Amino acid sequence: MNLILLVGLGLPVLWFLSWCIACFTRELRKPRQCCASLLFVAPPVTPVTESKKANVVPIDTVQGRWKMRRTDKLAIFCLTTTIVLGGVQAKAQLGASSPNPEVQQLRELVLKLQARVDELEKQQAAVPQAIAKEPSTIPPTTAENATTQNSLSKEDSSVLDFFKGTTINGALDGYYGYNFNQPIGRVNLLRAYDVSSNSFSLNQANLIIEHAPDLDAKRRYGVRLDFQYGQATETVQGNAANELRPQVYRPLWQAYGTYIFPVGSGLTVDFGKWASSLGTEGNYNRDQINYSRSYFFNFLPFYHMGFRASYNFTPKVNFIYMLTNGAQQAEDFNGFKSQHFSLVLKPATTVTWTANYYVGQEQRAVNAVLNPGLPAGPTQPGLPVTNISPAPNGREHILDSYVTWNATPRLTLVGEGDYVVNRVFSSSAPQHVTGGAAYARYQLTPKFALAGRGEYMSDRGGLFSGVTQALKETTATAEYKFAEGFLARMEWRRDFSNQPFFLTDVPGKLKNEQNTATLGLIWWFGQKQGAW
Secondary structure, eight states, X not given: OHHHHHHHHHHHHHHHHHHHHHHHHHHHHSHHHHHHHHHTOOOOOOOOOHHHHHHOOXXXXXXXXXXXXXXXXXXXXXXXXXXXXXXXXXXXXXXXXXXXXXXXXXXXHHHHHHHHHHHHXXXXXXXXXXXXXXXXXXXXXXXXXXXXXXXXXXXXXXXXXXXXXXXXXEEEEEEEEEETTOOGGGBOTTOXXXXXXXXXXXXXXXXXXXXXXXXXXXXXXXXXXXXXXXXXXXXXXXXXXXXXXXXXXXXXXXXXXXEEEOSTTOEEEEEEEEEOOSSSOOSOGGGOSSSSOOHHHHHSOOEEEEEEEEEEEETTEEEEEEEESOTTOSSOSSSOOEEEEEEEEEEETTEEEEEEEEEEOOSOSBOOOSSOOSOSSSSOTTOOOOBOSSOOOOOEEEEXXXXXXXXXXXXXXXXXXXXXXXXXXXXXXXXXXXXXXXXXXXXXXXXEEEEEEEEEEEEETSTTTSSOEEEEEEEEEEEEEEETTEEEEEEEEEEEESSOOEEOSSTTOEESEEEEEEEEEEEEEOSOOSOO
């Protein structure tokens, strides 16, 4: 706005000054006129004679003087312009030397903001380069913090990695059962775990420590230890019918090491003692359909000791081979190594089919030393030093197969079939056990489920029960899960046979059936996922 006013007022002033100076120049050539012009007084009129006229030279007829006038006008115009512009510049300089304080503050603020923006743009451009190419450009404080964190990670890495890949799990399983036969000694026959009647009983307490292999973490080895205490130990490794020295292995349910060899999809090899995969039921009650165990769980091998190799041909086909001391032999008692072949198929995501073949020699060739005292020689107490003669050399063959079908997210169906033949000597008459079991479980609500089991076993030669008979049992179970880590099962079970076999409250009197009602309580904790 100031510039427009300056130009609008300056141009007329410049024109007026130029006109005045031009007039003044002409009058200089005419002294009187010039003086009159300067005094603004009309000069006296003097007649012009002919001689004077002759001496007067017309201005317009002299080319040089005409040019002089144009040059003079141009110079005068430039001079005037210089004077005016000089005054404007002087005014500008005066304004610059004496600025308005508010304007000066705004200017300083703008300059500061511009400098800050330039600085931020430079920092933003420098960060990606520092990360990608020059880590040393990180500010010293950040670098020191990173160094401190790295040093802490190195010091604690072994401990953190151990707990990251290790699960510690525990379980407590107790029950109260009542046998309506009121048997002498309050004993439930043909039961694997719920063996007591009319008694608060501790079935088993477990502690499981597992450091499993993890190929993603480049760890090919693993170790698992399962400790077991309670009544269940007397059924499995704490039973003198299974072990030569049960006191040595009583609290140790499983103990094995694992290594995955880089062969194809990965060859998994275990060495140690592990639960048998013969039969669909397992040791830990939290993973079972019913509380009590079937006849076939109680009859088939509980565990093995030796080598086990597993290989996945495809995600749906798995093959397992085992070379062991035999059925529940932590220490071999006949020198014969048993073999186990297993094929696991998953034709669909909801179906798993397992087929097993087992062959071994399960008769003892040495005499056990029960309740050992001092050792018989310079060795450990309880080791046998006398053989059985003639040594039994008969074989046992087991064909076992079971299928699990998750028919719906709530309904699970299981079927199992078994055929077992055994000879004490190679020339002995065979003993046979055949039969099977069917299971169903329906999850009515997230907390409540109903389950049932029906089973038949033909025990010819008394290989399982000691008496040739046909055994049957039906079981109904109601389950309520109070929380993740605690559930209760109410169960009604009926065992019956075609022979008088079950104890009563009268000595020597046997019945064809026994009926029991059981309340089982199960607690567990730990991070292990899936079945234990």
